[in-house]
Amino acid sequence: MGLMGDRARLLETRRLVQAPGAGSDQEDRDPSSSDPDGPQRGSIPAQAVASPSQTSPSRESFATYAGEAADLELETARRRATECGDPASLSMLGALLLRRGDLDGAERHLRAATAEGDRSAANNLGVLLHQRGYPDEAAGWWRVAAVAGSAAAAHALGRYHRERGDEPAAEYWLRQSAESGHALGAYALADLLEHRSDVGAERWFRAAAERGHREAAYRLARILDGRSPRRAPADEPGASLVPSTGTRRVSVGGGDTSVRELRAAAAAVRPDTSAEAEQWYRQAAARGHRRAALHLGTLLEGRGETQEAARWYLTSAKDGEPRAACALGFLLRDAGDLESAAVWWRRAAQEGDGNAANALGALHADRGEPQQAERWYRTALDAGDVNGAYNLALLCAEQGRTTQAEQWYRRAAYAGHREAANALAVLLLQGGDPSGAEPWFSKAAEAGSVDAAFNLGILHAGRDDEQTAVQWYERAAAAGHTEAALQVAMIVLRDGGADDVEEAERYLRIAVRGDGPEAAFRLGALLDRAADGDDTARRDECEQWYERAALKGHRRAQVRLGMLRAERGDVVEAAHWYREAAEAGSRNGAFNLGLLLAREGSEPEAAMWWARAAEAGHGRAALRLALLAARHGDLAEAETWCAHAVELGPPEVAERAARLREALRQELSA
Numbered sequence: 170m171g172l173m174g175d176r177a178r179l180l181e182t183r184r185l186v187q188a189p190g191a192g193s194d195q196e197d198r199d200p201s202s203s204d205p206d207g208p209q210r211g212s213i214p215a216q217a218v219a220s221p222s223q224t225s226p227s228r229e230s231f232a233t234y235a236g237e238a239a240d241l242e243l244e245t246a247r248r249r250a251t252e253c254g255d256p257a258s259l260s261m262l263g264a265l266l267l268r269r270g271d272l273d274g275a276e277r278h279l280r281a282a283t284a285e286g287d288r289s290a291a292n293n294l295g296v297l298l299h300q301r302g303y304p305d306e307a308a309g310w311w312r313v314a315a316v317a318g319s320a321a322a323a324h325a326l327g328r329y330h331r332e333r334g335d336e337p338a339a340e341y342w343l344r345q346s347a348e349s350g351h352a353l354g355a356y357a358l359a360d361l362l363e364h365r366s367d368v369g370a371e372r373w374f375r376a377a378a379e380r381g382h383r384e385a386a387y388r389l390a391r392i393l394d395g396r397s398p399r400r401a402p403a404d405e406p407g408a409s410l411v412p413s414t415g416t417r418r419v420s421v422g423g424g425d426t427s428v429r430e431l432r433a434a435a436a437a438v439r440p441d442t443s444a445e446a447e448q449w450y451r452q453a454a455a456r457g458h459r460r461a462a463l464h465l466g467t468l469l470e471g472r473g474e475t476q477e478a479a480r481w482y483l484t485s486a487k488d489g490e491p492r493a494a495c496a497l498g499f500l501l502r503d504a505g506d507l508e509s510a511a512v513w514w515r516r517a518a519q520e521g522d523g524n525a526a527n528a529l530g531a532l533h534a535d536r537g538e539p540q541q542a543e544r545w546y547r548t549a550l551d552a553g554d555v556n557g558a559y560n561l562a563l564l565c566a567e568q569g570r571t572t573q574a575e576q577w578y579r580r581a582a583y584a585g586h587r588e589a590a591n592a593l594a595v596l597l598l599q600g601g602d603p604s605g606a607e608p609w610f611s612k613a614a615e616a617g618s619v620d621a622a623f624n625l626g627i628l629h630a631g632r633d634d635e636q637t638a639v640q641w642y643e644r645a646a647a648a649g650h651t652e653a654a655l656q657v658a659m660i661v662l663r664d665g666g667a668d669d670v671e672e673a674e675r676y677l678r679i680a681v682r683g684d685g686p687e688a689a690f691r692l693g694a695l696l697d698r699a700a701d702g703d704d705t706a707r708r709d710e711c712e713q714w715y716e717r718a719a720l721k722g723h724r725r726a727q728v729r730l731g732m733l734r735a736e737r738g739d740v741v742e743a744a745h746w747y748r749e750a751a752e753a754g755s756r757n758g759a760f761n762l763g764l765l766l767a768r769e770g771s772e773p774e775a776a777m778w779w780a781r782a783a784e785a786g787h788g789r790a791a792l793r794l795a796l797l798a799a800r801h802g803d804l805a806e807a808e809t810w811c812a813h814a815v816e817l818g819p820p821e822v823a824e825r826a827a828r829l830r831e832a833l834r835q836e837l838s839a
Contacts, residue, residue, distance in 0.1 A: 255285075256281075256282040256285035256286065256287040256290065257282075257287065259278045259279075259281050259282035259285075259287070259290070260278070260279065260282035260287045260289050260290035260293070262278045263275045263276075263277075263278035263279035263282060263290060263293060263294075264279075264289070264290075264293050266278065267279070267293055267296065267297055272297055272300065272301065275293075275297055276294070276297055278290075279293055279294040279297060280294060283310070283313075286317075288313070288314045288317035288318065288319045288322070289314070289319065291310045291311075291313045291314035291317070291319070291322065292310070292311060292314040292319045292321050292322040292325070294307075294310045295307040295308070295309075295310035295311040295314065295322065295325060296325070298310065299325075304329060307325075307329070308326060308329045310322075311323075311325045311326040311329065312326055315342060315345065315346075318349075320345070320346045320349035320350065320351035320354055321346070321351060321353075321354075323342045323343070323345040323346035323349070323351070323354060324342070324343060324346040324351055324353050324354035324357060326342040327339045327340070327341070327342035327343030327344075327345075327346060327354065327357060327358070328343075328357055330342065331343075331357075331361060336361065336365075339361060340358065340361060340362075343357050343358040343361060344358055346358070347373055347376065347377075350380070352376075352377045352380035352381060352382045352385070353377070353382070355373045355374075355376040355377035355380070355382070355385070356373070356374070356377035356382050356384065356385045358373045359371075359372075359373035359374040359376075359377060359385065359388070363388075370392075371389065371392055374388050374389040374392065375389055378449055378452065378453075381456070383452070383453040383456040383457065383458045383461070384453070384458065386449045386450075386452045386453035386456075386458070386461070387449070387450070387453040387458050387460060387461040387464075389449045390446045390447075390448075390449035390450040390453065390461065390464065391446075391464070393443045393445050393446035393449065394443065394446040394450075394464070394468075396443065446468075447465070447468060449461075450464050450465040450468065451465060454481060454484070454485075457488065459484075459485040459488040459489065459490040459493065460485070460490065462481045462482070462484045462485035462488070462490070462493065463481070463482065463485045463490050463492055463493040463496065465478075465481045466478040466479075466481035466482040466485065466493065466496060467496065469481065470496075470500065475500060475503075475504075478500065479497060479500050479501075481493075482494075482496050482497035482500065483497060486513065486516070486517075489520075491516070491517040491518075491520040491521060491522040491525065492517070492522060492524075494513045494514070494516045494517035494520070494522070494525065495513070495514060495517040495522050495524050495525040495528070497513045498510040498511070498512075498513035498514040498517065498525060498528060499528070501513065502528075507532065510528075510532075511529065511532060513525075514526075514528045514529045514532070515529060518545065518548055518549075518552075521552050522552065523548075523549040523550075523552035523553060523554025523556065523557060524549075524554060524556075526545045526546070526548040526549035526552060526554065526557065527545070527546065527549045527554060527556050527557060527560055529545040529548075530542045530543070530544075530545035530546040530548075530549065530557075530560055530564075531560070533545065534564060534567075539564060539568065542560075542564055543561060543564060546558075546560045546561045546564065547561070555581050555584040555585070555586045555589075556581075556586070558577045558578075558580045558581035558584070558586070558589070559577070559578070559581040559586050559588065559589045559592075561577040562574045562575075562576075562577035562578040562581065562589065562592065563592075565577060566592075566596075571596070571600075574596065575593065575596055575597075577589075578590075578592050578593035578596060579593055582609060582612070582613075585616070587612075587613045587616035587617060587618040587621065588613070588618060588620070590609045590610075590612050590613035590616070590618070590621065591609070591610065591613040591614075591618045591620050591621040591624065593606075593609050594606040594607070594608075594609035594610040594613065594621065594624065595624065597609065598624075598628070603628065606628070607625070607628060609621075610624050610625045610628065611625065614641070614644070619645050619648040619649070619650045619653075620645075620650070622641050622642075622644045622645035622648070622650070622653070623641070623642065623645040623650050623652060623653040625638075625641040626638045626639070626640075626641035626642040626645065626653060626656065629641065630656075635660070638656075639657065639660055641653075642654075642656045642657045642660075643657055646676060646679055649679065649682070651679060651680045651681075651682050651683025651685065651688065652680070652683065652685070654676045654677070654679035654680040654688075655676070655677070655680035655683075655685065655687060655688045655691070657676045658673045658674075658676035658677045658680060658688075658691065659691070661673040661676065662691075662695070670695065670699060673695060674692070674695055674696075677691055677692040677695060678692065680692070681714070681717075686717070686718040686719075686721035686722065686723035686726065687718070687723065689714045689715075689717040689718035689721075689723070689726070690714070690715065690718035690723050690725055690726040690729075692711075692714045693711045693712070693713075693714030693715040693717075693718065693726065693729070694711070694729070695711075696708075696710055696711035696714065697711040697715075697729070712730065712733055715729050715730040715733070716730055719746060719749070722753065724750045724753050724754070724755040724758060725750075725755070725757075727746045727747070727749045727750035727753075727755070727758060728746070728747065728750045728755055728757045728758045728761060730746045731743045731744070731745075731746035731747040731750070731758070731761060732761065734746065735761075735765065740765065740769070743765060744762065744765055744766075746758075747759075747761045747762035747765060748762055751778060751781070751782075754785070756781075756782040756785035756786060756787040756790070757782070757787070759778040759779070759781045759782035759785070759787070759790070760778070760779060760782040760787050760789060760790045760793075762775075762778045763775040763776070763777075763778040763779040763782065763790065763793065764793075766778065772797070776794065776797055779791075779793050779794050779797075780794060783810070783813060783814075783817070786817055787817065788813075788814045788816075788817035788818045788819060788822040788823065788826070789814075789822050791810050791811075791813040791814035791817055791826070792810070792811070792814040792822055792825060792826050792829075794810040795807045795808075795809075795810035795811045795813075795814060795826065795829060795830075796829070798810060799829070799833065804833050804836060804837055805837070807829070807833055808830055808833045808834065808837070811826045811827070811829050811830035811833065812826075812830065814826030815827050815830065
């Protein structure tokens with residue numbers, strides 16, 4: 170090859186060893202970082218979701234080939250060192266021996282090359298001494314190499330100073346390395362700057378990522394992802410005072426430790442999220458970074474691209490990331506494949522993922538296997554996931570084991586689980602201990618539990634402390650609690666004036682998101698009262714809300730909907746809704762149905778419904794029966810119904826009934 174070819178090969182050997190301890194000048198791995206993703210390698214595409222036992226047989230043959238190539242390279246280096254004896258040849262041989270772990274042989278050749286002024290040998294001699302436990306002597310040789318222009322040595326020297334707490338010196342040498350284009354130097358400088366919350370960190374993460382450093386690409390993506398705009402959290406229907414034990418709730422974990430938070434955050438990212446963050450996640454994931462693959466999967470899942478998300482989850486899970494295995498399990502569950510989901514959850518749970526253990530517990534609980542459910546909930550708790558205690562409490566509550574449920578709720582609540590604190594307060598309140606319940610409600614509400622804020626409103630309302638109750642209702646309503654919004658609207662409508670109608674409507678529109686019939690009826694009634702004669706759009710909307718409530722069995726909505734249909738001349742529809750209300754016990758529905766039937770000539774059936782209404786306390790129905798009896802000549806019965814009408818009222822009905830009764834008495838005594 171000639172001198173130029175030999176020199177090119179010698180330059181390549183200078184990149185074979187990286188200080189201190191692993192890699193080469195250009196290798197991705199940075200010993201100063203806690204990268205759990207293992208050695209860098211190319212992406213292995215996942216074509217389909219497979220079981221955890223699947224492996225790739227190609228790695229063993231590749232390792233055999235790499236070993237043979239390394240042996241050939243070492244023998245070539247030995248020959249050249251013997252033949253030439255120049256510093257570059259000795260340095261190359263020393264680097265190869267160092268990489269193979271032959272420290273004695275490497276040191277002899279590296280010292281010989283260093284004595285001749287080879288800076289690569291000085292750097293690698295520092296690596297060797299560092300491995301042997303002589304960091305100060307290693308730093309001396311790194312300084313020699315760094316002053317001579319070795320970016321790798323400057324990086325190693327910067328790390329040496331950082332490990333000893335000398336950050337100014339560390340920054341100086343790391344900057345020298347980074348500005349020389351050294352990827353690991355740029356990454357280590359960025360890591361130092363980020364530790365100090367210096368905005369310059371992003372620049373150097375980017376510089377390292379652009380040179381192929383996968384951890385830098387991942388951390389740059391995390392910075393950019395953190396800036397991505399998020400959707401406002403969706404409003405959730407509010408819960409009643411008694412929590413549903415049929416739903417196993419798990420609160421979001423903190424930081425980068427829970428797939429629940431990753432999936433929730435990804436779901437909240439707007440469609441215009443940073444494309445650059447995704448680009449860097451992809452780069453790091455393609456180079457084997459398992460956490461980048463996990464985050465890329467959650468980002469894709471949040472966009473609805475579940476097929477590609479599954480492939481990245483699979484890649485990450487096969488590389489040993491339990492959160493990816495857990496996320497893959499949720500994706501499979503959502504696709505209806507519970508058996509495969511359980512396989513991945515079990516793998517993640519066995520590797521210490523509490524979220525996966527909770528998911529397994531819920532799966533067994535839903536199958537009616539409480540012992541297995543309890544086992545996995547305890548596994549989650551042992552993994553440090555407080556949701557395990559909360560779910561154990563729910564399981565005990567379902568089985569009527571109230572004492573044990575209280576113990577588990579209390580354990581989770583003391584650990585800061587806000588929904589457990591709320592559930593504990595509910596349990597205490599149901600047990601007749603409102604003074605013991607209130608502090609837990611307060612603790613849960615202050616921690617952000619919307620249900621607890623609503624429950625505090627109920628608690629204070631029960632004490633006739635409406636002012637405090639409204640404050641808590643408003644707080645819960647502002648967070649989207651539909652029942653709380655309904656309570657505020659009712660109070661505003663009761664106590665407010667004409668100027669407060671818009672505020673009441675605003676709260677009612679929050680309340681109807683919960684799909685409750687009372688909120689729909691009240692919004693319909695408000696629009697009904699506010700609609701002008703020509704405001705057909707508002708009247709149509711109010712009728713829609715009445716119908717929504719009526720279909721859910723709301724009797725007053727059924728009566729009012731019947732009246733609106735009767736006004737339009739739709740007698741069949743009006744009769745249908747009046748009958749629905751009457752049969753459900755509405756006296757107004759029975760009275761109106763009687764009126765409709767009487768107009769249609771069905772007087773006997775009308776009398777039956779009026780009698781039912783009168784017996785339920787409807788004064789006008791009693792008066793109608795009195796008039797009907799008088800018209801048929803049954804004066805004694807008419808007088809009896811008049812007496813009922815006088816007693817039942819309202820005043821104008823009582824007055825008319827009294828006059829009729831007097832006339833009947835005169836007729837009877839004549």
